[in-house]
Amino acid sequence: MGKNLMLVSSDETFYGTLPHIAGQLDKYLCATLFGDPSAELLQRIRQMVEDHDVRGIITRGSWTVFLQNQLTIPVFPVKIDADDVYRSINFLSNKGCRRIGIAIYSYTSDSSLPYGVIDCYRFGDLCLHISHFGGTNEIEYVLERMQTIYKVEYILGDVEAVRLAAARGLAGHVIKLESRYILDSIEQAQYIVQLGANERSQSRHTRLLTNLISEGVLSFDSGGRLVTCNSSAIAMLQLPPEPQGDVETLLGLPLETLLRQSANKLVSIRGTSYIMNAITSQLRGQTTHTVLLNDADYIQKIEFSIRTQSKSNGLKAKYDFTDMIAVDSQSLQMIEVAKRYARSQGTILIRGETGTGKEVLASSIHNESPRQAGPFVALNCATLSENLIESELFGYEKGAFTGASTSGKKGLFELAHRGTIFLDEIGELPLNLQAKLLRVLQEREIMRLGGDRVIPIDVRVLAATNRDLRQMMRDGSFREDLFYRLALLELELLPLRERTADVIPLFINFLNSHMRKNHLRLYWEDASVFTPLLGYEWPGNIRELENLAERVVLLSEQNEIDQQLILSLMREKRPTASGDAVLLPVTNDLRVVERAYLENLLARFGGSKTALCGYLGISRPTLWRKLNGTAPTPHGS
Secondary structure (H helix, E strand, O other), X not given: OOOOEEEEEOOOOOOOOHHHHHHHHOOOEEEEEEOOOOHHHHXXXXXXXXXXXOOEEEEOOHHHHHXXXXXXXXXXXXXXXXXXXXXXXXXXXXXXXXXXXXXXXXXXXXXXXXXXXXXXXXXXXXXXXXEEEOOHHHHHHHHHHHHHOOOOOEEEEOHHHHXXXXXXXXXXXXXXXXXXXXXXXXXXXXXXXXXXXXXXHHHHHHHHHHHHOOOEEEEEXXXXXXXXXXXXXXXXXXXXXXXXXXXXXXXXOOHHHHHOOOOOEEEEEXXXXXXXXXXXXXXXXXXXXXXXXXXXXXXXXXXXXXXHHHHHOOOOOOOXXXXXXXXXXXXXXHHHHHXXXXXXXXXXXXXXXXXXXXXXXXXXXXXXXXXXXXXXXXXXXXXXXXXXXXXXXXXXXXXXXXXXXXXXXXXXXXHOOOEEEEEEOHHHOOHHHHHHHHHHHHHOEEOOEOOOOOEEOOEEEEEXXXXXXXXXXXXXXXXXXXXXXXXXXEEEEOOHHHOHHHHHXXXXXXXXXXXXXXXXXXXXXXXXXXXXXXXXXXXXHHHXXXXXXXXXXXXXXOOEOOHHHHHHHHOOOOOOHHHOOOOOOOOOOHHHHHHHHHHHHHHHOOOOHHHXXXXXXXXXXXXXXXXXXXXXXXXXX
């Protein structure tokens, strides 16, 4: 907490000791003012309080009494310590004074205390006459009695008492305060101000939170009178900005009835239904009754929203085009075309081998389309039987078949309303369902199994296949009219063997993903350690590549991924059948045959001689000699 205390005093030296501690006070004081109490100085103090964000006033004597009823911030008097009094008495006693009057301001607000009391103490020939006064009139009365009755010779006290004594011809001495007591008083004031600031901050925070919540909150004291309420309660009950009243006036319920209410009680207040809870608490010995109100209609709307969102769980597209890692020019061109198609409403047929990422592409198209806020529903047509696919796609009415839900069920086309439905492995759809799907695409309406009403739908269809649908049309296993409905727009995902430039970037992306999932941190020298990946045709495509990346992450025994680990895992993958046949020249020169074979292998490894050496278990010089047809150098030559 910064400087937020202000010093106000009638004496610029603060009774003679301020210069000795000025440096230490600097960390607490943001302003100082010296002079006698007056209306003009009061106005200056108020302005300084506002300008410097003063949280407390340090002062004493008449200033304390003057300011206590004039300011909204606390006033902290620096009180005289016994040591200060003893030291001053000793000073006067050494000068030969034997009758000493001590007059000190009293800061108590108790008006029942006796007026002008003087206590007398004798120590040998030393007489002390002590009085605590509460104002100018009282000190004048006290000084007159000390002078006329007790024949005091000297006055000790605050500045005000010494000044009034001088006006009566009495010598006076201002009690000088010890520096450490001034610091103690100021540090205590700082502590109290800090506590107050913390409490105000907590109170503001509580008020802010209370006003942010949608529930109406009203707090009543033990007698049922309103203490506070939040903005939601004011709006709900249509109360004035600063409401007043008791429980019965505001809620229409006696306090006793309110406290007997069960939890989540439905009550009617001025014709509106509310869900009400009442809580009684004790804080600092005070009883508080807090009432929480929720608009019943609002609760029903929230419940409906939760149900709707719960139904939509799993109907969101998980991927977008940023998830599609591509470097290959053909891949980049396909992605650009897909983005253009995404902005249309036409059906799209996606072709690609198993594992090429057809669902990722379909999900990305949905998230790039005008339907991105709607549901994304996916179905793999190869995973369900014919009967189940029909009920999943079109839904059914209650009692439509044995085992059907008694309340019926929405189909995927209904769930995808105003969104996108993705039909993967469309080539596996039975012929009779192909006809129904064609009708949906033509009419944009469906009928549930066992139903008798037509349900209009607004759905965009994306389909995918790894089969040759044109050949299936020729074989009669796929409807030609459906094909041309689906293939309004076409996209083809190339297999990895035809876009080797994407292999290493994809692999590194999968490595990073699995390192995050497994909370591991691995590194590699550079991308060249992954060149053995280029010598494999990846029949499982991206799915197979990701599986290998996960194995690398899990099997890496060191923090570093090196080429040796990649090579060892790649040796487990035999060359594909399409690559087993190698055309070799017919010649009696075995070196020519060997060179042709090595050149074929080198092409498979994408030209990486390091990868090829690792695959064959030979050194680079040996590979260089074999490729160049030279014989090894004899030993000793």
